[in-house]
Amino acid sequence: MSKVLEILDENVVHLSAKKDETFTLILNSPKLVLDYALEDGFYKILIYNRGDFDVEVFDQGFIKNANVEITYLELSSFKYLQKSHLSILDHSSLTIHSIYLINTYKEIHFDIVNKVAHTDVSIDNSAVCLKNGELSLKVEGTIVKGAHGSTHYQRSHCLTVEKPKKAFVAPILNIDENDVKASHSLSSGTIDEEVLYYMNARGLTRTNAILLMIQSYLLPDEAFFKTFEKGEEILKEVEGKVLALCSM
Amino acid sequence: MLVIKDLHVSVEDKEILKGLDLVVKPLEIHAIMGPNGNGKSTLLQTIMGNPNYVVTKGSITYNGQDVLAMSVDERSKAGLFLAMQYPKEIPGVTNSDFLRAAMNVRSEKPVSLFKFIKEMDKSITKLKMKEDLAHRFVNDGFSGGEKKRNEILQMMMLKPSIAMLDEIDSGLDVDAIKLVSDAILDLYKEEEMGLLVVSHYERFFTMIHPTHAHVIVDGKIVCEGDYELVEKIDTDGYDWLYKELNIRPKEQEKPLVYSLGTCANNKRNLYE
Numbered sequence: 001m002s003k004v005l006e007i008l009d010e011n012v013v014h015l016s017a018k019k020d021e022t023f024t025l026i027l028n029s030p031k032l033v034l035d036y037a038l039e040d041g042f043y044k045i046l047i048y049n050r051g052d053f054d055v056e057v058f059d060q061g062f063i064k065n066a067n068v069e070i071t072y073l074e075l076s077s078f079k080y081l082q083k084s085h086l087s088i089l090d091h092s093s094l095t096i097h098s099i100y101l102i103n104t105y106k107e108i109h110f111d112i113v114n115k116v117a118h119t120d121v122s123i124d125n126s127a128v129c130l131k132n133g134e135l136s137l138k139v140e141g142t143i144v145k146g147a148h149g150s151t152h153y154q155r156s157h158c159l160t161v162e163k164p165k166k167a168f169v170a171p172i173l174n175i176d177e178n179d180v181k182a183s184h185s186l187s188s189g190t191i192d193e194e195v196l197y198y199m200n201a202r203g204l205t206r207t208n209a210i211l212l213m214i215q216s217y218l219l220p221d222e223a224f225f226k227t228f229e230k231g232e233e234i235l236k237e238v239e240g241k242v243l244a245l246c247s248m
Numbered sequence: 249m250l251v252i253k254d255l256h257v258s259v260e261d262k263e264i265l266k267g268l269d270l271v272v273k274p275l276e277i278h279a280i281m282g283p284n285g286n287g288k289s290t291l292l293q294t295i296m297g298n299p300n301y302v303v304t305k306g307s308i309t310y311n312g313q314d315v316l317a318m319s320v321d322e323r324s325k326a327g328l329f330l331a332m333q334y335p336k337e338i339p340g341v342t343n344s345d346f347l348r349a350a351m352n353v354r355s356e357k358p359v360s361l362f363k364f365i366k367e368m369d370k371s372i373t374k375l376k377m378k379e380d381l382a383h384r385f386v387n388d389g390f391s392g393g394e395k396k397r398n399e400i401l402q403m404m405m406l407k408p409s410i411a412m413l414d415e416i417d418s419g420l421d422v423d424a425i426k427l428v429s430d431a432i433l434d435l436y437k438e439e440e441m442g443l444l445v446v447s448h449y450e451r452f453f454t455m456i457h458p459t460h461a462h463v464i465v466d467g468k469i470v471c472e473g474d475y476e477l478v479e480k481i482d483t484d485g486y487d488w489l490y491k492e493l494n495i496r497p498k499e500q501e502k503p504l505v506y507s508l509g510t511c512a513n514n515k516r517n518l519y520e
Contacts, residue, residue, distance in 0.1 A: 192336070194336055195336045195337075195338055197298060197299065197320065198332065198335070198336040198338070199338070199346070200297075200319070200320035200321045200324070201296055201297075201320055201321075201323075201324055201329075201330055201332075202324055202346070202347075202350040202402065202406065203321050203324040203325045203350045203353045203354060203406070204321055204349060204350060204353060205319075205321050205353075206321075208321075208349060208353065212341055212345065212346070212349050213338070213340065213341060216340040216341040216342070216345060217340045
């Protein structure tokens with residue numbers, strides 16, 4: 001089952017479900033408070049910021065006896081603040097993909113907690129920082145006492161293009177239990193001029209080459225978008241936004 | 249037709265090419281030989297427009313157009329292709345996305361996906377490369393030989409008019425050299441290409457059989473001929489040429505080695 005929620009004026013959304021569902025949340029409001037209560041099923045959620053203004057996103061809640069995948073897609077040219085606090089309960093797993101294209105100030109804070117035993121978390125953050133970009137990304141994972149047999153993996157990747165103002169990424173793991181598996185990794189890099197020359201030598205302009213690298217680095221493939229209602233429409237918009245930002 | 253006149257090129261204020269003239273016409277294969285560090289790769293990189301190489305004098309024209317006034321991507325779209333000595337890796341970008349983007353910039357309409365896949369599969373099979381090549385990232389995790397074959401695959405897809413091959417045979421085993429030579433010659437005949445080939449090994453030249461040969465020593469072409477010159481150099485090396493012309497090759501700069509001293513324990517210190 002698939003639902004689309006276009007968030008315009010109302011800014012508090014309760015997302016609760018007790019069976020398999022796919023949600024596409026299209027944000028077109030300056031503030032969103034999202035409350036999760038997801039149980040007994042498999043859920044895929046895409047949160048896409050369509051707004052042309054500064055935005056704040058606060059999402060919080062729990063998942064219980066459920067497998068949940070959440071993808072955050074933020075490519076606007078405006079300020080963005082996101083605070084995500086989620087508790088993972090009974091026999092649940094959470095996979096987060098977050099995708100940020102940054103040419104202004106963006107602050108993101110994940111606070112994900114394995115609350116009970118045998119719960120799994122995987123967080124994958126990809127960010128491309130453009131010239132005027134300023135990124136602050138804090139990814140805090142906690143495995144509480146009693147949550148034995150749990151896993152918590154974080155990966156953050158940051159690609160900078162033409163020296164942004166600031167790119168700060170802090171992966172944090174708070175582990176208060178034995179018999180768990182946890183890791184965090186952070187990679188950052190800049191676009192190699194020699195790679196750009198190689199791509200130019202095949203006919204791509206500098207802009208085409210950077211665009212291709214950013215799209216490949218950042219965006220999931222077309223098949224991912226097809227799993228969501230209005231996914232193809234979002235993909236077209238997202239490709240347009242990447243092109244517009246890279247051409248600036 | 250590619251015409252190079254009195255080309256002088258510097259890298260970091262050091263002159264590498266010191267007045268080089270060359271003409272390459274369609275259906276000609278030019279072997280570029282010479283000792284290491286004397287300007288062969290510099291010539292090819294300069295034609296392609298590598299920003300590290302500065303043209304201080306001279307001209308390069310292609311079919312009457314001023315190549316030096318073109319950007320690198322414009323030179324590629326005009327029909328120039330360089331198979332690099334050290335191809336770069338592009339993690340995250342698949343071979344198919346890269347090639348399709350390169351082909352799309354050359355045509356008014358986007359290339360049909362079906363046609364593209366068909367042609368790519370045909371080229372992959374011809375070069376006996378792995379079937380999943382299209383979905384792998386460009387040169388990422390490729391062996392040296394695979395990277396070189398990937399350069400030829402790109403050439404087959406982009407169909408240039410002038411192709412420059414910079415030591416394309418290095419890193420290839422005997423069977424792969426045969427495969428690559430056949431693919432190059434097939435494309436050369438189909439597209440009536442001009443080829444500029446840098447190599448040190450007669451085996452490769454035997455397979456592609458150059459129509460012209462040039463020896464570059466210390467940034468200048470000091471000797472020209474046909475395939476017989478290639479054979480003579482393979483048999484006798486370059487010494488006869490240095491004696492005959494009373495020239496010396498430019499020495500390849502060796503990297504400076506700094507000694508950090510020894511970290512071995514002094515026996516006396518251990519037991520005192």
